[in-house]
Structure formats: structure tokens, C-alpha cells
Amino acid sequence: MLERIARRQSQPLKxxxxxxxxxxxxxxxxxxxxxxxxxxxxxxxxxxxxxRSMKSWRSVNHLGPCIxxxxxxxxxxxxxxxxxxxxxxxxxxxxxSGTTQAAPDWGPVQTDNASIAxxxxxxxxxxxxxxxxxxxxxxxxxxxxxxxxxxxxxxFRTSLAEHGIxxxxxxTSAYQDVASGGLKTGSSFVENLQLCINIDxxxxxxxxxxxxxxxxxxxxxxxxxxxxxxxxxxxxxxGLAFPGPFLDADVYxxxxxxxxGLTPKFSLLLGKLAILDIADQTLFGDSTKYYFANLNFNxxxxxxTFYNTYTIAAAGVWTPTKWLTIxxxxxxxxxxxxxFVAHAFDKVNxxxxxxxxxxxxxxxxxxxxxxxxxxxxxxxxESPFGSLxxxxxxxxIGVLLGNPSNGKxxxxxxxxxxxxxxxxxxxxxxxxxxxxxxxxxxSGQPLNGxxxxxxxxxSPPDASTVTLHGSVALFAHGLCEARKYDSFGAGYYYNAIxxxxxxxxxxxxxxxxxxxxxxxxxxxxxxAITPAIRFIPSxxxxxxxxxxxxxxxxxxxxxxxxxxxVAF
Numbered sequence: 001m002l003e004r005i006a007r008r009q010s011q012p013l014k015x016x017x018x019x020x021x022x023x024x025x026x027x028x029x030x031x032x033x034x035x036x037x038x039x040x041x042x043x044x045x046x047x048x049x050x051x052r053s054m055k056s057w058r059s060v061n062h063l064g065p066c067i068x069x070x071x072x073x074x075x076x077x078x079x080x081x082x083x084x085x086x087x088x089x090x091x092x093x094x095x096x097s098g099t100t101q102a103a104p105d106w107g108p109v110q111t112d113n114a115s116i117a118x119x120x121x122x123x124x125x126x127x128x129x130x131x132x133x134x135x136x137x138x139x140x141x142x143x144x145x146x147x148x149x150x151x152x153x154x155x156f157r158t159s160l161a162e163h164g165i166x167x168x169x170x171x172t173s174a175y176q177d178v179a180s181g182g183l184k185t186g187s188s189f190v191e192n193l194q195l196c197i198n199i200d201x202x203x204x205x206x207x208x209x210x211x212x213x214x215x216x217x218x219x220x221x222x223x224x225x226x227x228x229x230x231x232x233x234x235x236x237x238x239g240l241a242f243p244g245p246f247l248d249a250d251v252y253x254x255x256x257x258x259x260x261g262l263t264p265k266f267s268l269l270l271g272k273l274a275i276l277d278i279a280d281q282t283l284f285g286d287s288t289k290y291y292f293a294n295l296n297f298n299x300x301x302x303x304x305t306f307y308n309t310y311t312i313a314a315a316g317v318w319t320p321t322k323w324l325t326i327x328x329x330x331x332x333x334x335x336x337x338x339x340f341v342a343h344a345f346d347k348v349n350x351x352x353x354x355x356x357x358x359x360x361x362x363x364x365x366x367x368x369x370x371x372x373x374x375x376x377x378x379x380x381x382e383s384p385f386g387s388l389x390x391x392x393x394x395x396x397i398g399v400l401l402g403n404p405s406n407g408k409x410x411x412x413x414x415x416x417x418x419x420x421x422x423x424x425x426x427x428x429x430x431x432x433x434x435x436x437x438x439x440x441x442x443s444g445q446p447l448n449g450x451x452x453x454x455x456x457x458x459s460p461p462d463a464s465t466v467t468l469h470g471s472v473a474l475f476a477h478g479l480c481e482a483r484k485y486d487s488f489g490a491g492y493y494y495n496a497i498x499x500x501x502x503x504x505x506x507x508x509x510x511x512x513x514x515x516x517x518x519x520x521x522x523x524x525x526x527x528a529i530t531p532a533i534r535f536i537p538s539x540x541x542x543x544x545x546x547x548x549x550x551x552x553x554x555x556x557x558x559x560x561x562x563x564x565x566v567a568f
Contacts, residue, residue, distance in 0.1 A: 106138045109162050114209045115202030116259065117164065123259065125444035127213045128196045129277040130170050130289050131567055134161025136443035139531060149532040149568050164203030169568040170194045172289050174239055174561060176227065182548050182557035183231040190221035190248070192239045209261030215274070217243045217337065218251040230557045231548030233402075233466055233495055233518050234295040234304065236540055237561060238288040241276055241295065241309050243337035246404070252337040254310055269315045272335060275307045279353065282453040283366040283425035284446055285475035285489060289565045293538050294522045296471050296493040300421045302457040305464040306349050306372050311335045315351075328352035333376040347376040362434050364441060365426040372421070377413035378463040381500040386410030388508075397508050400501060401547045402465075419459035427451040431478065446487070448478030461498035465546075466518075468496035485528035492521045497546060505550055513550045519543040536563040 108118035116123055117135065124132040131137060133148045140152045148168070152158055160167065170193070177187045194217050201210030219239065221227075224246050230236045235245070243252045257271025277288075280300050285291050288298050295301065315329025331349040334342060353370040385396050392409060399405050430437060430449035440447055454472040461467040473491030478484040495518040502515045524538035540559040548554040 106136045111202050113202040115200050116211045117200040122444040124198050132166055137445040144530050147531040164200035166198040168196045171566045173564045177560045178229050179558040181554045183229045188222040188227045193218045211259040215255035217254040219248050224248050230545050232542050232545040234301045236559050237293045238295045238298045244309050254337045265319045267317050272312050275311045282423050284451050290526050293561050297473050297491045300455045300457045301466045302419045302459045305459055306374050310337050323357050325355040349374045363427040367424045370421040373418045375416050380412040380414045381498050382462045383412050384504050414463045417463035421457040423455045425453040446477045450476045461500045466495045467498045470494045485531050487526035490523045494519050516544040532567045534565045
């Protein structure tokens with residue numbers, strides 16, 4: 001099968017759409033009648049459910065299929081206007097005079113073996129969570145036009161990319177000011193560094209259909225104690241989760257994994273990866289380096305019940321059709337950036353995600369259903385501790401609010417738990433011609449336009465701090481030709497805190513502290529000083545940050561954040 005893929009690489013890429021899971025740009029959909037029959041079947045099944053509150057687990061668990069059915073029904077109009085063929089070539093005529101490109105289009109390279117960078121280039125920026133030099137979208141010119149600050153290294157970087165070796169370095173500096181509320185006011189500074197190396201085995205002449213990914217990451221600057229000062233249920237800056245919430249002064253090899261295509265529709269992923277960057281990704285607006293800072297807009301917080309920042313995984317990805325991708329596998333719940341295989345797979349997370357790609361009047365959309373089960377013991381939030389002495393109570397409250405345990409508390413555990421997560425993304429307006437949309441999506445470039453995305457999730461209240469989550473955000477990119485790299489976003493989230501946790505906090509504080517559901521909003525602007533250098537100011541207001549409520553009786557926090565991201 002892979003040899004057949006290699007032979008097809010000399011053909012136009014429009015014939016290769018959907019070969020790999022993450023590069024399938026909705027080029028085939030069921031018939032309108034089939035979709036309507038499916039919609040009726042799902043709705044009839046939904047109507048037979050008991051009449052329960054929307055906050056009950058049954059309603060949450062069945063909300064996703066109903067939304068999916070409606071989305072698929074709407075997408076029938078896209079069947080007759082299908083126009084997603086080929087890669088989008090960089091338009092050299094649109095560049096200022098004097099700008100040169102190191103390759104005509106940064107597209108496929110002639111190889112003897114099947115190449116993931118040729119067939120599904122979106123995987124590389126997907127794994128990096130940022131732009132990759134040598135793929136479509138790369139611009140080499142002067143300082144003001146380079147998409148990477150250090151450019152082409154005199155042609156050496158292009159030669160490496162043509163031979164399957166991609167080097168990318170990113171730096172994100174973040175200045176944070178908690179202006180009011182939270183755990184404490186004041187400013188802090190952190191810097192995240194990330195070096196990514198991708199080796200495409202097809203282009204490198206090794207074997208067909210493979211990709212090695214390796215990342216080194218670090219966080220420098222102020223300590224965790226001086227940066228987690230909002231007191232919310234999740235970090236106000238996603239960068240604080242890398243390489244780990246409490247790993248704030250070291251450099252670690254954080255990711256090393258292999259992606260291997262076995263057939264045109266099935267591939268494997270084996271190794272250590274950043275779960276925050278890979279699972280629960282929306283179609284757009286999901287880069288922690290450039291867009292929303294608050295973790296609630298980059299990842300469903302319910303996932304934090306199951307995972308650390310990184311995990312060792314053995315997963316498979318199957319694309320039975322060009323509009324459906326199914327992922328699933330076994331993930332280790334003990335992995336940290338600072339360990340290798342410590343206690344690996346003594347307990348497990350079992351994960352599956354179903355991604356439906358569609359279009360509404362030619363506007364791309366995506367819906368994802370995810371489910372996770374674990375037998376990794378979690379604190380029983382209904383009855384979290386055995387008998388406590390008075391001096392142990394503050395530490396016990398801290399553990400419930402997210403602090404690591406010192407191992408001396410009599411903690412009660414739940415042996416298993418589960419969670420379901422959904423996200424949906426829909427473009428509302430796109431500036432590009434219909435014929436270029438598929439190519440840009442397949443190469444990992446953001447479309448110039450406006451879209452909206454949302455997340456939903458539920459996990460039982462006896463083991464998950466956030467038991468019900470909902471968020472919605474508006475995202476815009478490249479609306480003005482003079483500012484084609486700029487982006488803007490505004491979002492709102494709601495985290496329903498476990499009633500079991502609320503009751504436990506009341507008991508431990510002798511009814512002197514209470515916890516309310518947490519809400520928050522963020523607005524940001526990604527200003528491209530150059531394509532490689534971005535300045536991203538943002539403002540957040542968080543209502544009822546959980547730790548600040550308990551320890552400081554604060555019911556809000558105002559956060560100003562300024563990030564500077566550089567792609568080297």
C-alpha cells in the first residue's frame with residue numbers, strides 16, 4: 001500500500017486528499033438523503049431519553065450526537081459546491097519587491113518513499129503547535145517578511161527540509177499583571193522555550209510513511225508560587241502548564257514519538273507526546289503561542305482530571321472516509337516531563353476521539369466527540385480524607401485545590417472515573433477562494449476569515465473538580481490585507497465545580513468558606529510586528545476563582561497579560 005502512495009506522489013496532490021488522518025479536507029460526504037435518514041434516526045433515539053435536567057449526565061452525554069446530527073444535515077449544501085482541491089501555493093506576486101522564496105511553493109518534494117510532509121504536511125505544525133519552516137506558508141526574504149526570524153540559513157535550512165529534517169525554535173515571553181483580586185496582586189514574568197525537530201523518513205530516504213518528532217522544552221522566570229496567583233481552577237496562561245506546573249527552572253526532553261502510516265487510511269502514534277497540544281484540538285484558534293492564553297480556550301479542563309501535560313501513548317488513527325477520523329489508544333497517566341517511564345502503564349487512560357469534518361456552504365467546520373476512562377485512582381471528592389488532625393486541615397484543603405500531596409494525609413480514592421468531551425468549530429466567513437481552502441487547511445495554515453468554536457464536557461462530581469464545562473469563542477485572522485498575519489479573539493467559559501468538592505470544602509473550613517461555579521472571559525489581539533515576531537496583549541476577568549474564594553474570600557480577578565512570541 002505504501003509503495004502505491006509513493007508512486008502517487010508525482011501526481012497532483014488533489015488526488016491524495018485524505019490519505020492521512022489529519023490531512024483530510026472534507027472532499028467526500030454522504031448523500032443528502034443518507035444524512036437526513038441519519039438525522040431522523042438520531043433524533044428519534046434522543047427523544048426516547050427520560051426527561052432530565054440539562055445538567056444531568058444523561059443530557060450532557062447525549063447533547064453531542066444531537067448537535068452532530070444537525071451539523072451534518074446543514075452540511076448537505078456543501079456537496080454540490082465541493083471545491084477543495086490541491087495545495088495553496090504562496091503567491092509570490094503578492095510579496096514586496098526584492099522578496100525571494102527558497103522554493104517555488106514549499107510543497108511536495110519528489111521522493112522514492114511516501115512522505116508525510118508531502119501527503120499530510122498539517123501534521124508537523126499540529127505537533128509543533130506553531131509554524132514549520134519549509135512547508136507551505138513559509139516566506140524567505142528580508143527581516144520584515146521572514147516567517148522565521150533566522151530565515152533560510154543561506155539555503156541550508158531549505159536543503160534540510162527537502163531531505164526531511166525540519167528545525168524550529170520558538171520563544172514565548174509572558175508578562176503577567178494581576179491588577180485586582182485573585183490570590184495576590186502584582187506582576188510576574190515567564191519565558192517558554194521550545195525546540196522541535198521533525199524527521200520525515202520518506203524524504204530522508206529511510207522508509208515510507210514515517211515521522212519522528214522530538215521536542216526540548218523549558219520554562220524560565222518567576223517560580224510557580226509567584227505565577228499561579230489568580231487562583232482559578234486552570235491556569236490563566238497555558239504556558240504555565242509547560243513543561244509542568246511546578247517545573248519552572250529546568251530544561252527537559254519533553255516529546256519523542258514516531259508516527260507511522262501503515263496503509264493510506266491507518267497510522268500509528270507511539271511515544272511520549274504533549275497531550276495539551278494534541279487531543280481536543282479545534283479547527284482554528286488553538287495555538288497557545290499566538291492566540292488565547294487561558295487554558296480553558298485551548299483545552300477542556302475536564303481533561304486535567306486524567307492527564308498531566310505529557311503522556312506516553314500507543315494510539316491508532318483511522319480514516320474510514322474523508323470526512324471521518326477515528327483515534328484511540330492507551331495513554332499513561334503517570335508521565336511527567338521530568339521522568340521517562342516511571343510507573344508507566346501501571347494504570348491506564350483509555351481514550352477515543354471521533355472527528356467529523358464537513359462544510360456549510362463551502363465554509364469548513366469540524367465536530368469532535370471524545371471519551372476517556374481511567375483506573376488511575378483519584379481523590380474521592382465526596383469523602384476525600386480519613387480522620388484529620390487540626391494541623392492537617394490546611395494541607396488537606398490545599399490538596400483539594402490542586403497542590404501536590406506530601407504523602408502524609410489519609411486520602412480516600414475512587415478507583416475509576418470517566419469523562420466525555422466535545423468541541424465544535426465553524427468558519428462563518430472566509431476570504432480565500434474556495435479552490436484554495438483545502439490546500440491551506442491541509443498544510444496547517446490558518447484561513448483568513450472569522451470563525452466560532454465551542455467546547456463542552458462532563459465528568460462525575462465525585463472525582464473531577466470541574467464536573468461540567470462549556471466555553472465559546474470568536475476568532476478572526478487576516479481580515480485586513482495590510483495586517484494579514486494579525487489575529488483577534490474573544491471568549492467566555494463556564495466551569496461548574498463539583499458539588500461534592502463544594503461540600504467537602506465547607507466541612508473542612510467549618511462553613512467559613514464556600515465555593516461557587518467559576519466563569520471567565522478573555523480578549524486578545526495578536527499583532528504581527530513581523531510574521532516571525534508577534535506581540536499579543538490580552539485581558540481576562542475571572543469570576544469566582546476557586547482557590548482565591550477559599551483562601552482569600554475573593555470573588556474575582558483582573559488579569560493583564562502581554563506575550564511576545566518569536567519563531568526562529
